[in-house]
Amino acid sequence: DGGITQSPKYLFRKEGQNVTLSCEQNLNHDAMYWYRQDPGQGLRLIYYSQIVNDFQKGDIAEGYSVSREKKESFPLTVTSAQKNPTAFYLCASSMARHPVAQHFGDGTRLSIL
Amino acid sequence: DQQVKQNSPSLSVQEGRISILNCDYTNSMFDYFLWYKKYPAEGPTFLISISSIKDKNEDGRFTVFLNKSAKHLSLHIVPSQPGDSAVYFCAASADYGQNFVFGPGTRLSVLP
Numbered sequence: 001d002g003g004i005t006q007s008p009k010y011l012f013r014k015e016g017q018n019v020t021l022s023c024e025q026n027l028n029h030d031a032m033y034w035y036r037q038d039p040g041q042g043l044r045l046i047y048y049s050q051i052v053n054d055f056q057k058g059d060i061a062e063g064y065s066v067s068r069e070k071k072e073s074f075p076l077t078v079t080s081a082q083k084n085p086t087a088f089y090l091c092a093s094s095m096a097r098h099p100v101a102q103h104f105g106d107g108t109r110l111s112i113l
Numbered sequence: 114d115q116q117v118k119q120n121s122p123s124l125s126v127q128e129g130r131i132s133i134l135n136c137d138y139t140n141s142m143f144d145y146f147l148w149y150k151k152y153p154a155e156g157p158t159f160l161i162s163i164s165s166i167k168d169k170n171e172d173g174r175f176t177v178f179l180n181k182s183a184k185h186l187s188l189h190i191v192p193s194q195p196g197d198s199a200v201y202f203c204a205a206s207a208d209y210g211q212n213f214v215f216g217p218g219t220r221l222s223v224l225p
Contacts, residue, residue, distance in 0.1 A: 004156070035215075042117065042202060042215030043157075050211075058212075090156055100210055101147055104156030 003027065006091050006105035013078070013085065014113050021076045021108045023091030032074035033092040033102060036060060043090060049074055078110060086112050116140045117205050119216040126223050132190040134219050136203030139184065143205040147213065148177060148188045151200045160201075161188070164209075193223045 004025045013019045025032065031050050035043040045058030049068040063082025068074055074093075078085045088109050092102035118137045126132045134148075144165040149157035163170040163177045163186065170177050176189045190197055200220045204213040 006156075009154075040122070040217055042115075042217045043204075044215075045212060048212065092156075101149075101159035101162060102213070104149075104158070106154065106156045 004105035011110045016080045023074045025093045029093035031094045034076045035090045037088040117216040119219045123220040126193045129192045132193045134188040136186045142207040145206040145210045147204045149202040
């Protein structure tokens with residue numbers, strides 16, 4: 001079945017460590033997105049990529065980095081520069097042609113030890 | 114400043130009755146709107162959309178209404194079912210669906 005796979009589902013990080021969240025899609029979608037959700041808030045865009053080897057900052061990119069070396073994969077690295085990394089992270093993808101709804105993965109919950 | 118607001122954090126409705134979820138926005142450049150449903154520990158799933166050239170879009174039990182002058186949209190679910198219990202997010206785009214701004218969500222509980 002086609003879909004978006006995020007792994008792991010739960011992730012724990014020590015302060016000062018970088019951590020990478022995985023996002024893979026087999027929907028043949030061109031565009032991929034990373035969002036962060038905090039309690040009582042909507043999804044906030046971290047980074048997005050419309051095409052391989054290209055990506056743009058979203059509203060809250062500071063302390064995060066991404067890469068898009070393959071169409072299927074859009075990993076997100078939460079760096080030690082991100083001061084409040086504890087959150088629920090959602091990856092999404094969509095066709096490049098707009099408008100169209102985004103398909104979401106089931107998310108990764110990141111917690112700081 | 115939140116551009117997309119869902120002022121009711123939660124809503125309870127009896128099974129079989131109508132559920133009305135509301136969303137207000139401030140950016141008059143928004144031209145495309147989506148509703149997503151989210152169950153616990155899962156990602157949001159797309160429910161229904163509407164573009165700014167329409168004022169209503171219907172899909173089965175779900176209808177979205179758009180009032181551009183009031184910068185308000187609403188999602189009607191008729192009849193409500195227990196399986197509809199979830200968090201509903203409103204999302205708006207100013208570039209016709211390339212990027213979206215999400216509201217904080219409303220938790221709907223449909224009581225049997």
